Amino acid sequence: MNFKLTKTCITAGLLLATSTLSALAGPLMDRIEAGEPIRIGFSNIPVFGFPDENGTPKGFVNEITLGILNEMGYTDVEATVTEWGGLIPGLKANRYDIITGGMYILGARCENIAFSEPIAKTGDSFLVPAGNPKGLNNYKDILAAEGSILAMYSGANTVEASRNEGLSDAQMMQLPGPTETLAAMQGGRADAAALTSFEAVYLAEQSDGKFEATDPNALPEWTQNWVGIGFRDADADFIEKFNAARTAYLGSDAMMEAMKQYGYVEANLPVDTTTEWACANR
Known part of the structure; x- marks a missing residue:
């Protein structure tokens, strides 16, 4: 081709x-x-x-x-x-x-x-800083960690999932795509990013140890x-x-x-x- x-x-x-x-x-x-x-x-x-x-x-x-x-x-x-x-x-x-x-x-x-x-x-995962210092493995953890921001793509399934799990719009940073989402994480403007598990693992592997992907099983079964x-x-x-x-x-x-x-x-x-x-x- x-x-x-x-x-x-x-x-x-x-x-x-x-x-x-x-x-x-x-x-x-x-x-x-x-x-x-x-x-x-x-x-x-x-x-x-x-x-x-x-x-x-x-x-x-x-x-x-x-x-x-x-x-x-x-x-x-x-x-x-x-x-x-x-x-x-x-x-x-x-x-x-x-x-x-x-x-x-x-x-x-x-x-x-x-x-x-x-x-x-496939399931979803969070991309978090190495060591996951805030312990953000699922949407309930975002709710419990006061002031935490979860980044995601605008129009992605994670927007609806976040709202279903009780997150407010103020806790959700909706962005055009992966480039902007990764930039938000690198700039410290978001504490975690909700992605597909494929993406989270890939971005973690490309981050030179700066980020890691959470276990997709930590999210509700209905997010499969x-x-x-x-x-x-x-x-x-x-x-x-x-x-x-x-x-x-x-x-x-x-x-x-x-x-x-x-x-x-x-x-x-x-x-x-x-x-x-x-x-x-x-």
Whole structure:
């Protein structure tokens, strides 16, 4: 794949494989039939989705998505990097056909977009200063530590989780993404950051011992989540085919080999959990 990174997007121009269209083709199948690329939107999130130095979409969610599309015979892909909060609005505004980058399947999101069947199961963790001097392992600890501030991405599941656990807006620092969240921690403006466990571990490993990740099991069980790929509701025909290819690809030797670099292991496979269940219970 020959990806080119620009200031706002990554573009890949590749040959389009042929496919059989259903009689009720949705907008995405119409685009494919017209020879147009599949447009993927993602945010620059460690481990989940990011561009490498050559502009190639990386991260386990991007790689799984591209692997499934390849299984389907589709390789003409255009990928755009945007802020986390712009993913769902961009999908609904028809700027993207698919959104990746670690989107949890949540009931509130299921009201706005359609999801593939899950591609991963993961929990959240806190990023805290080395030694965790304030003992901040869960939301209740933030509440108990007077004046403590918890950083998080605006629009992330951790915003709702924080409120469900009783945090006030004054205790929550909502930021655009990982760069700003890490800067808040480094500058001492936040006492902890609520992230996915993948991100927390990654950022701790990159901090030269300045930070550590807390145990995800210290957070409530209901903060365990399932990652899906986002689509427009109108693309039900494509989602059906995508899910069929997902079944063949997920957990395959090829996929698990590609996942080693991201720390995705067998325990992250979404065994026996459906999108319908996640939409109703998360």
